[in-house]
Amino acid sequence: MKRFKLGLFPKVLIAICCGVLLGLVAPDVLVRIFKTFNVLFAQLLKFIVPLLVLGLVTPAIAGVGRRAGKMLLTVMVIAYISTIVSGFFAHVCASRLFPLYLSAGEFSSEALSAKEFLPYFELKIPPLCGIMTALVLSFMVGVGIIFTDSRALKAGCIEFGTIVKLTIEKAIIPLLPFYIFTMICEMSARGVIASILGAGLKVILTGVLLSICYLVFQYCVACAFARKNPFVCLWNMLPAYLTAFSICSSSATIPVTTACAKKNGLSDDIVDFTVPLCGTVHMCGSTIKLAVTSIAVAYIFGLPIPFAMYAHFVLMQGIAAVAAPGVMSGVLMASVGLLESIMGFSPEQTALVMTLYLALDGYGPACNVTGDGAIAIVIDKLFKGKQHE
Secondary structure: OOOOOOOHHHHHHHHHHHHHHHHHHOOHHHHHHHHHHHHHHHHHHHHHHHHHHHHHHHHHHHHHOOOOOHHHHHHHHHHHHHHHHHHHHHHHHHHHHHHHHOOOOHHHHHHHHOOOOOOOOOOOOOOOOOHHHHHHHHHHHHHHHHHHOOHHHHHHHHHHHHHHHHHHHHHHHHHHHHHHHHHHHHHHHHOOHHHHHHHHHHHHHHHHHHHHHHHHHHHHHHHHHHOOOHHHHHHHOHHHHHHHHHHOOOHHHHHHHHHHHHOOOOOHHHHHHHHHHHHHHOOHHHHHHHHHHHHHHHHHOOOOOOHHHHHHHHHHHHHHOOOHHHOOOHHHHHHHHHHHHOOOOOHHHHHHHHHHHHHOOOHHHHHHHHHHHHHHHHHHHHHOOOOOO
16 A cells, blocks of 8 residues: 655645644743754755756756757747746735735834744854856856757766755755744744734735736737637636646646647647746746745835845746756745845745745646646747747
């Protein structure tokens, strides 16, 4: 008999519930022990994020190769544009919606008078380089591999990426629920958890609503270009949306997404090429989810986010998310460093973003894969009857 495994989403929910309850009765000594782990794990996250960018983005760029045809380049450009547009869409909508039902600076004002728990000790684990350095280095090495055709360096980058993936999957992801548990437990002990949980539900529902609205916008644009009915095409993609929502994975839904896209009357060859590629580079849903949660956290903490700073974050996050679906919650992991280096988030604020992001993980991948179908419609209109290199 196969051993039953609990998914990440149920583990996060259990961690939140246990953290809330234990924080009400836990002695200060126990909370400080949890705080010590929380601080150490935050340091580990800071260390691993630049390596994640180097290990995933470099092989992805090198994998394009000189034989990349116009179709591949077109898919990548459209996917990147869609990803960053989704981020700006989320910013515009969330910035106008949150003042209606969230209190600006609510948590920070409470936290000033709340009881503070200090870790017993701190261990600094400085990253090898900053996130921006990792991004630039990834592009330099990836493009260099393409032009020099260095098979040894490419193989080394792929193997390094495999090691980073293994570290994320075997060490970071399994500890994430406990990390969230320690943070929630501390907040509960400080007496500020009620406002956070109340705001969290509103933030999650806002993210779901905005992701659906963005899908309607995507299909209206794509189908206007291809002269198709957007709502019929969206209906045909519903099985892919529901599958990704339930299993919380863009990559694992590729077979279902492919079958649904073909129902929209698209060429088999183009769908078989476009959908798997978009599963790696098109992260509109995950970007909306990350944008909504980060804007909400900044709002309730009273942290000002100028538009120029946010634009910088979205443009870099779209690059960092390339190939991140190869790792569970990879988009979130690849963006942790950007939240702190660009947005100025503290480790506690970043941890809260992670909690809200993972609390309902499915709607991000669901939006991703459904949006892949919209890109396939555009590519089919542009290249149908043509053979890519």
